[in-house]
Amino acid sequence: MSSPVYVALDTIDLDHAKAVATAVRNHVGGIKLGLEFFTANGRAGVREMAKLDLPIFLDLKLHDIPNTVAKAIQALRPLDPAIITIHASGGRAMMEDAKAAAPSGTKVVAVTVLTSLDGEDLKSVGLNGNAHDQVERLADLAQAAGLDGIVCSGNEVAAAKARWHNGFFVVPGLRPGGKATADQKRVMTPRAALDNGASILVIGRPITQADDPDAAARAIAATL
Numbered sequence: 001m002s003s004p005v006y007v008a009l010d011t012i013d014l015d016h017a018k019a020v021a022t023a024v025r026n027h028v029g030g031i032k033l034g035l036e037f038f039t040a041n042g043r044a045g046v047r048e049m050a051k052l053d054l055p056i057f058l059d060l061k062l063h064d065i066p067n068t069v070a071k072a073i074q075a076l077r078p079l080d081p082a083i084i085t086i087h088a089s090g091g092r093a094m095m096e097d098a099k100a101a102a103p104s105g106t107k108v109v110a111v112t113v114l115t116s117l118d119g120e121d122l123k124s125v126g127l128n129g130n131a132h133d134q135v136e137r138l139a140d141l142a143q144a145a146g147l148d149g150i151v152c153s154g155n156e157v158a159a160a161k162a163r164w165h166n167g168f169f170v171v172p173g174l175r176p177g178g179k180a181t182a183d184q185k186r187v188m189t190p191r192a193a194l195d196n197g198a199s200i201l202v203i204g205r206p207i208t209q210a211d212d213p214d215a216a217a218r219a220i221a222a223t224l
């Protein structure tokens, strides 16, 4: 079985992204390219990374009116990514139109509550429930909109899966030591997230900023 780990290559440097991906390729199941990479390298950069022959997760977290999101996804169709992201808080119509615009083989998943946010952060933007309740609410909305799954932290994935048995669950905010670091607040170990029902594990800095990314990826793989 291929690895559930998608390595997040958050860099503007195409050569560096290629070098890290090449180093870790035997211990990961796919590559995640996000806003930082895409704004610097565009579609040509994604095509270049696709030459490594690993599935591409294009994480642009689109969040706009339905027409704009659908047109942006149409523009990405030639890249045929394995997975793309939109924000669930864009609403049901936006999610429906996003799914309709995507290639049939592309999983469209909705970000629920970013793993960098905690209850206090939610309050500060006017959301009075906790992260757990908000993830459940948005998981239900994403399912009703016909999406493939959601992005949530390892803390909520078991509850989301209980409501959406065949959903696809993307879990970032993973730290091998299990402790919140840098900007991530809702964190978990990769092993615990998998046990809780994650379909794939998104891991960036614990691999990419290690002295030896290949050894770090191998060490994480050994825990799974």
Ligand SMILES: O=C(O)c1cc(=O)[nH]c(=O)n1[C@@H]1O[C@H](COP(=O)(O)O)[C@@H](O)[C@H]1O
Pocket: 008, 010, 034, 059, 061, 085, 111, 113, 114, 115, 116, 151, 152, 172, 173, 174, 184, 202, 203, 204, 205, 206
């Ligand atoms: O959609 C995502 O992948 C995502 C959602 C989320 O709630 N939190 C989150 O960290 N991510 C992404 O997951 C990756 C986490 O990176 P590290 O914190 O370096 O492991 C980054 O590329 C984030 O953009």
